[in-house]
Amino acid sequence: MMTNAGNKVRFGIIGCGNVTEIKSGPGLQKADGSELVAVMRRNGELAEDYARRHGVGRWYTDAQALIDDPEVDVVYIATPPGSHLAYTLAAAKAGKPVYVEKPMALNEVECEQMIQACREAQVPLYVAYYRRGLPRFLKVKELLEAGAIGEVRFVSTYQTQTSPQLRNGEVPWRLQPEQSGGGLFFDLASHTLDVLDFLFGPITEAKGIAVNQEGRFPGVEDTVTGTYRFESGVQGSGTWCFSAYAHEDRNEIVGSKGKLVFSTFGHEPIRLETADGVQIFPFEAPAHIQQPLIQTMVNELRGTGSCASTGDSAMRTSRVMDELTRGFYTQD
Incomplete structure (x- = not known):
């Protein structure tokens, strides 16, 4: 639990691309006890446009600036998997819970590093396998x-x-x-x-x-x-x-x-x-397909429930995908 039940959980998005337009961004705003307060995109015009259209108060072009924002409680990483590890490590170092898009990372090894970093920082790690909430x-x-x-x-x-x-x-x-x-x-x-x-x-x-x-x-x-x-x-x-x-x-x-x-x-x-x-x-x-899972995550962070999609469960999926494709990606 990171806040008491009377406070809203405030999210910041790194990488406000297409997946966040309908699937997740509005869900972060509409879930009970949740609020989207900041977004980041490397293109400043696109970041500002997203913030304006979605009624978000602050926007950044630098991910670390969003992570360091004292009003951001949880960092939502909505970039391609290739950058999930680096951003998760940065958020964990700042002592902030992480919600990361799926697949969790490029492979099982990176997933393990993400889990370890969040465990050492004593912050929860959630993954957007949102079908667990549908x-x-x-x-x-x-x-x-x-x-x-x-x-x-x-x-x-x-x-x-x-x-x-x-x-x-x-x-x-x-x-x-x-x-x-x-x-x-x-x-x-x-x-x-x-x-x-x-x-x-x-x-x-x-x-x-x-x-x-x-x-x-x-x-x-x-x-x-x-x-x-x-x-x-x-x-x-x-x-x-x-x-x-x-x-x-x-x-x-x-x-x-x-x-x-x-x-x-x-x-x-x-x-x-x-x-x-x-x-x-x-x-x-649902209108915003991630909202049911987001609600379970927010509930857990506020101490009133639990979320079924964690770093541990998502790592298992990455492990299976690695096994099923191992022959193709280990060819000489």
């Missing part, structure tokens, strides 16, 4: 714990997307390993793997094959297949392809009495199939 995934967890499909046997994931496009003739940062950790697998599959950790606990064994089939972006994987086993004994498999003909997103959890079908990124209803028939559970997407 009602639809909480419902999946509730159905599993209630035995709706009996004993879980296995889970399978199938996700495809069309090939990404250049942006203004340049390769997007998500396809630059020095900034993202890898290809789109690291950016997108991380959400699914984190959800599975949330539902079943840690993955203790993982094996995968990662390849570049299309050749347009040769430095990164575009297709990954993998198998894994959870500490709970559940088996899992996944296929991700980011150079396919269409978008598809499906997770199936099969049990002794039925199965659950849901997507990671879509908002279509959860589907429960058993011998008794089919049940549908619809959910509306």
Whole structure:
């Protein structure tokens, strides 16, 4: 706990880019007991514009200046993963809790360094795997714990997307390993793997094959297949392809009495199939998709709740991604 229950938790954003426009920035302002007080972007005009449009009182072009702002209680790092480690170490050194975008860092080793720095500074470290706070995934967890499909046997994931496009003739940062950790697998599959950790606990064994089939972006994987086993004994498999003909997103959890079908990124209803028939559970997407998780983080910081997405849980996801792509990124 960092404040008493009567005070607002004041956030400062490092890197107020697209992810913060709707997904998170407004959520920091609208969550109960929360306030967004400062933003930083290297381009001063863009930083000032963001602050004006979002009603934020102060803006900076220097990250350390925001970290040192005495009115910033929590530092939200919304930059590409390549800078997460450095900014987290700086925030921890200043004695400030950290909320960092996903993936947590470029790899498991950097995650461990971030966790250690925050532990030594005695400040909490949260990661924006916001699906842990969304009602639809909480419902999946509730159905599993209630035995709706009996004993879980296995889970399978199938996700495809069309090939990404250049942006203004340049390769997007998500396809630059020095900034993202890898290809789109690291950016997108991380959400699914984190959800599975949330539902079943840690993955203790993982094996995968990662390849570049299309050749347009040769430095990164575009297709990954993998198998894994959870500490709970559940088996899992996944296929991700980011150079396919269409978008598809499906997770199936099969049990002794039925199965659950849901997507990671879509908002279509959860589907429960058993011998008794089919049940549908619809959910509306929140206006600001990170707000439910932000609320749990704010509650924990104010001493009235707990947040399910921490540095420790996020590091496990990075570890699994490293394992599934190890062969591709350790080629001679």
